[in-house]
Amino acid sequence: MSIRVQQEDFDVGAELTAMRGNRALGALACFVGLVRDVNDGAQVAQLTLEHYPGMTEKALQDIVEQAKARWDILEVRVIHRVGTLHPTDQIVFVAVAGAHRGEAFAACEFIMDYLKTQAPFWKKEQTPDGERWVDARASDDAAAQRWQGQEAS
Amino acid sequence: MDSSDLEKGLARTVTAAVTVLYFARLREALGCDSEQLALPADARTVGALRDLLRARGGAWELELAAAKPVRVAVNQTMARMDTRVNPGDEVAFFPPVTGG
Numbered sequence: 001m002s003i004r005v006q007q008e009d010f011d012v013g014a015e016l017t018a019m020r021g022n023r024a025l026g027a028l029a030c031f032v033g034l035v036r037d038v039n040d041g042a043q044v045a046q047l048t049l050e051h052y053p054g055m056t057e058k059a060l061q062d063i064v065e066q067a068k069a070r071w072d073i074l075e076v077r078v079i080h081r082v083g084t085l086h087p088t089d090q091i092v093f094v095a096v097a098g099a100h101r102g103e104a105f106a107a108c109e110f111i112m113d114y115l116k117t118q119a120p121f122w123k124k125e126q127t128p129d130g131e132r133w134v135d136a137r138a139s140d141d142a143a144a145q146r147w148q149g150q151e152a153s
Numbered sequence: 154m155d156s157s158d159l160e161k162g163l164a165r166t167v168t169a170a171v172t173v174l175y176f177a178r179l180r181e182a183l184g185c186d187s188e189q190l191a192l193p194a195d196a197r198t199v200g201a202l203r204d205l206l207r208a209r210g211g212a213w214e215l216e217l218a219a220a221k222p223v224r225v226a227v228n229q230t231m232a233r234m235d236t237r238v239n240p241g242d243e244v245a246f247f248p249p250v251t252g253g
Contacts, residue, residue, distance in 0.1 A: 080252060117249075117250065
């Protein structure tokens with residue numbers, strides 16, 4: 001398990017290659033989040049990501065532990081960037097590897113859904129009308145909640 | 154209680170304070186990113202601490218109002234209004250998270 005919170009960009013290909021060493025792996029699922037140029041009807045010129053150093057890593061670790069307890073997965077990598085980002089930049093990377101695709105897909109989605117609602121990151125957007133903090137979305141809460149009371153498949 | 158517990162107990166009596174952190178929109182609205190706060194004996198939960206801060210009035214009253222979706226962590230773990238706060242703890246107030 002590898003968890004990184006960093007300002008620097010990351011190389012998806014290099015990360016995935018580094019995860020392939022285990023001969024028991026048959027599936028490697030990954031998600032990459034990008035900075036969009038439009039959010040809530042406004043043009044976004046840049047995005048600043050703030051976080052809570054210490055708690056962020058702890059929260060991500062806890063989320064990954066939960067995923068490992070639910071699914072039979074073997075490798076997990078999470079990278080989240082902080083600082084100033086621009087449209088088309090990569091923000092977040094979650095990759096999960098296991099023997100089969102079912103658990104790799106599910107665990108990857110679970111980690112992203114929980115990261116969105118539990119990990120202490122906050123986005124501030126620069127729009128033509130000035131700076132604004134991004135509001136949390138009810139749809140993100142709903143996405144995380146649908147995993148509750150549901151057995152791993 | 155062994156001697157190290159006794160020492161910790163003494164240290165707590167002397168420094169009966171908590172570290173309070175504020176993030177994102179809250180940090181900006183309150184004009185404060187962290188402070189040391191003496192903890193009254195009757196303010197030993199997150200909710201009581203929030204009431205104490207709200208009593209400062211102005212932006213504090215507004216931003217920490219009961220209707221505001223404020224999230225709290227105690228010692229870097231998500232907490233609730235009834236979570237206990239002890240001297241030496243790190244308590245953080247922040248808006249709902251928006252990462253990813």
